[in-house]
Amino acid sequence: MTLRDEATGECLWRADPFPRDWREREIPAILPARVLRSDRAVVREVRFVSNASRVDDLTVEQEVVLASRGGGGSSKGDAGGVEPPAPGSSEPSPPSSSPPSVLLERWTFDFGFVPAGEVQTWTSRVAAATREAEMLDPATASGRVVVKTAFKDSGEVFDRCECRIFYEG
Numbered sequence: 001m002t003l004r005d006e007a008t009g010e011c012l013w014r015a016d017p018f019p020r021d022w023r024e025r026e027i028p029a030i031l032p033a034r035v036l037r038s039d040r041a042v043v044r045e046v047r048f049v050s051n052a053s054r055v056d057d058l059t060v061e062q063e064v065v066l067a068s069r070g071g072g073g074s075s076k077g078d079a080g081g082v083e084p085p086a087p088g089s090s091e092p093s094p095p096s097s098s099p100p101s102v103l104l105e106r107w108t109f110d111f112g113f114v115p116a117g118e119v120q121t122w123t124s125r126v127a128a129a130t131r132e133a134e135m136l137d138p139a140t141a142s143g144r145v146v147v148k149t150a151f152k153d154s155g156e157v158f159d160r161c162e163c164r165i166f167y168e169g
Helices: none
Strands: 002-005 011-014 027-032 042-048 054-068 099-112 119-129 145-154 156-169
Touching: 011 027, 099 119
Parallel strands: 027 156
Antiparallel strands: 002 011, 002 042, 042 119, 054 099, 054 145, 145 156
16 A cells, blocks of 8 residues: 655655554554645555455445544454554554444445456545635544455455554654
């Protein structure tokens, strides 16, 4: 996965390769705080290989949630209310509780038929908030934003991924 500044094309963040155990646990991602300060938009590119079987009607649904202070927001290995992982580590420490979270955004992407074993590239544009008041403060949001992704074939979930976002800089 890659995030780029739309105006300059500059790579702001890259996770390549994505962790192998992404299905079993929440994945922490440390992004530069300027991702939230972009004037226009960020372009997100995801490359993936479909598995051994074809997907007849691929839909990807994403929810972006903000966990309350102290945790929550995730259903896998919840990392709410913790510090980002130490350099060289990808494991945040577990929280003590899971208070409720608030849905910030929900996106649905329809791709249709995906042949077995094919490399796919998914590019989407994430626009900046229209007013400064709508944009989250990186210090407040760090460790509290969780992106939940569900992969569906003809409406049935066949895979899930959760990523907790930490902002630095």
